[in-house]
Amino acid sequence: xxxxxxxxxxxxxxxxxxxxxxxxxxxxxxxxxxxxxxxxxxxxxxxxxxxxxxxxxxxxxxxxxxxxxxxxxxxxxxxxxxxxxxxxxxxxxxxxxxxxxxxxxxxxxxxxxxxxxxxxxxxxxxxxxxxxxxxxxxxxxxxxxxxxxxxxxxxxxxxxxxxxxxxxxxxxxxxxxxxxxxxxxxxxxxxxxxxxxxxxxxxxxxxxxxxxxxxxxxxxxx
Numbered sequence: 001x002x003x004x005x006x007x008x009x010x011x012x013x014x015x016x017x018x019x020x021x022x023x024x025x026x027x028x029x030x031x032x033x034x035x036x037x038x039x040x041x042x043x044x045x046x047x048x049x050x051x052x053x054x055x056x057x058x059x060x061x062x063x064x065x066x067x068x069x070x071x072x073x074x075x076x077x078x079x080x081x082x083x084x085x086x087x088x089x090x091x092x093x094x095x096x097x098x099x100x101x102x103x104x105x106x107x108x109x110x111x112x113x114x115x116x117x118x119x120x121x122x123x124x125x126x127x128x129x130x131x132x133x134x135x136x137x138x139x140x141x142x143x144x145x146x147x148x149x150x151x152x153x154x155x156x157x158x159x160x161x162x163x164x165x166x167x168x169x170x171x172x173x174x175x176x177x178x179x180x181x182x183x184x185x186x187x188x189x190x191x192x193x194x195x196x197x198x199x200x201x202x203x204x205x206x207x208x209x210x211x212x213x214x215x216x217x218x219x220x221x222x
């Protein structure tokens with residue numbers, strides 16, 4: 001299987017698309033160029049991934065605000081998608097992008113997520129180019145299966161765009177598998193190039209769902 005991280009050194013993403021008007025859907029555009037299948041050599045990923053989009057429309061239920069954009073299972077299809085959707089920094093406040101392994105929904109209640117948790121990074125309000133860099137590095141961390149055997153624990157990742165500050169997270173399965181969870185956390189922190197003194201915490205979804213304040217307790221810290 002090809003490493004998306006390695007390919008990323010050769011394929012540079014295009015400039016972000018311009019911001020769309022209020023209410024217009026942020027979806028990938030279709031390429032007008034048609035290439036014969038014999039001319040294309042694609043590099044398969046270890047897993048098939050699905051990109052989801054959430055827009056906070058208060059007239060709809062949470063589940064109705066969440067929709068799948070598309071799925072992909074090759075390096076080339078990832079870049080085709082990434083280069084043709086709106087950048088995370090240009091999303092309206094209240095919107096999310098989520099990238100999860102195919103078959104896993106980006107919600108706590110999904111069977112693969114229920115016993116898991118997330119490594120959470122509070123980004124605050126960084127420059128737009130930094131938001132996009134953090135998200136791209138997170139995507140490459142996910143699809144590149146950067147944690148070897150522990151990558152089986154990785155379910156996906158989410159970026160939340162909010163007026164009070166953006167958040168980015170990697171979601172995992174079983175939070176009790178401490179060794180694997182810690183390796184994923186260290187790898188995630190490394191690819192984001194966070195300073196050594198910056199600590200990121202891991203929250204179990206069960207704790208997040210039952211929290212009484214604004215912050216869930218930290219199970220692990222790196």
